[in-house]
Amino acid sequence: MRVGLLGLGRIGAFHAATLAAHPLVDELIVADPVRTSPYGRPGDPFESDAVVIATPTGTHAELIIKACEKGIPAFCEKPVASTVAETVKVLEASAGNRVQIGFQRRFDPGYVAAANDLRAGELGVLHRVHLVTADPAPPPAEYIATSGGIFRDCHIHDFDILRWVTGREVVSVHATGANRGAPFFAESGDVDTSAALLTLDDGTLATLQGSRYNGGGYDVRMELAGTRRTQAVGLGPRAPLFTTEDLPSPEEPWPDFVTRFETAYRNEIDAFLTADKSLCSIEDALEALYVAEAADLSLSERRTVEVAEVRR
Numbered sequence: 001m002r003v004g005l006l007g008l009g010r011i012g013a014f015h016a017a018t019l020a021a022h023p024l025v026d027e028l029i030v031a032d033p034v035r036t037s038p039y040g041r042p043g044d045p046f047e048s049d050a051v052v053i054a055t056p057t058g059t060h061a062e063l064i065i066k067a068c069e070k071g072i073p074a075f076c077e078k079p080v081a082s083t084v085a086e087t088v089k090v091l092e093a094s095a096g097n098r099v100q101i102g103f104q105r106r107f108d109p110g111y112v113a114a115a116n117d118l119r120a121g122e123l124g125v126l127h128r129v130h131l132v133t134a135d136p137a138p139p140p141a142e143y144i145a146t147s148g149g150i151f152r153d154c155h156i157h158d159f160d161i162l163r164w165v166t167g168r169e170v171v172s173v174h175a176t177g178a179n180r181g182a183p184f185f186a187e188s189g190d191v192d193t194s195a196a197l198l199t200l201d202d203g204t205l206a207t208l209q210g211s212r213y214n215g216g217g218y219d220v221r222m223e224l225a226g227t228r229r230t231q232a233v234g235l236g237p238r239a240p241l242f243t244t245e246d247l248p249s250p251e252e253p254w255p256d257f258v259t260r261f262e263t264a265y266r267n268e269i270d271a272f273l274t275a276d277k278s279l280c281s282i283e284d285a286l287e288a289l290y291v292a293e294a295a296d297l298s299l300s301e302r303r304t305v306e307v308a309e310v311r312r
Helices: 010-021 057-070 084-093 109-119 141-146 156-166 262-274 282-301
Strands: 002-006 027-031 050-053 074-077 099-102 126-134 170-178 193-200 205-211 219-226 230-233
Touching (some): 010 027, 010 262, 050 057, 057 074, 057 084, 057 099, 099 262, 099 282, 109 156, 126 156, 156 193, 156 219, 170 282, 193 282
Parallel strands (some): 002 027, 126 205
Antiparallel strands (some): 219 230
16 A cells, blocks of 8 residues: 655654554655654655644644545544634545544553443443643743634644534533643733533533643543443543552653544554444534534633534
8 A cells, every 4th residue: 555644744754753663564654844754755645545644733634635626545643724714625526535533642551441331331330520621831922822712722622522422412502721830821812720520412421621830741631431430541640640549659751642643643543444334524523623623612702602502
C-alpha cells in the first residue's frame, strides 16, 4: 500500500514513523512546506492509496475534500474544520468516501476496556461520569489566539470519548471558566481553567474539569460511577497525582499528550489502514463539535445551553 502523509509537525512526525514501520505500507510519500522526514520520500501524497492529514487546522477541510474527490480514504487529525458550518460542508462533500478523524482516545486500551465493561453490565446502571483534561503548561499565545477556545480545542476530546464510552448523546451543557494565568487567554476570549456540567440523554450527569496550568504533569482521566462499581481510566503509575495517604508517589508523570497516548495513536493508524469502515467518522466529529459549541455559548452567556440550540 502506498500512503501519503501531509504535515510533519509534532504529531505528523510521529505518524510518519508509525506508517513507515507498518507492515501494510510499502511506500510512504511525505509533504511539508518547511520540514523533512527520515521516513518516506517527498512527492504528491494524493498519488497514493490513502492519505493521512496532519497539517494545521485551517487546511483540514480542503484536504479532506480533495481526498474524497480523488476517491481515496483519508485520515485527518481533529478538527474537521474550525466551524460547524464548514464541518457540515465537508460531511456533505465526503458522502460515500471513508474518512477517519483523529480522536485517539477511542483507541487507548484503558478507554476501550471501560467501554467494554460498561456495555457488558460490569458497572451496573451508570449514574455519573467525571472527566479531566489538564495540560502541564499552556501553549504559546499565538496558538491560543487561533485555537477556537479550550472547549473546541482541548475538551472536544472529552466530549467525543464521553459519547463513545457511554453510547449516549449530550443534551445540555452548563460551562464556566476562569483566567488565573497569562493575560493572552483573556485577550483571545479564552479561559485557562474550565469546568462544565453535562446532561446525557438518559439523565446521566457528567462533570468536566480542565486546566492549562497543571504543573504536576499531563493529566487525562475518566471516572464512571455505576450501581455496581466505579471504574477509572488514567490512574496508572504515571498519573500526576500525589496523595496525603501512605501511598507511593507517582512515577515520572506523563509530560505531554503524545507520550501519554502513544499506543492509542499507533492503534488508530492501524485501524485506518486495516478497517473497511471509519471507526471515528465525520459525523462523530460533528457531534463532539456541537457539544463544544454549546459549551462555548454557555460560557459566554452564563447559562445552561441545550445542544439542540447549536445544531444545523
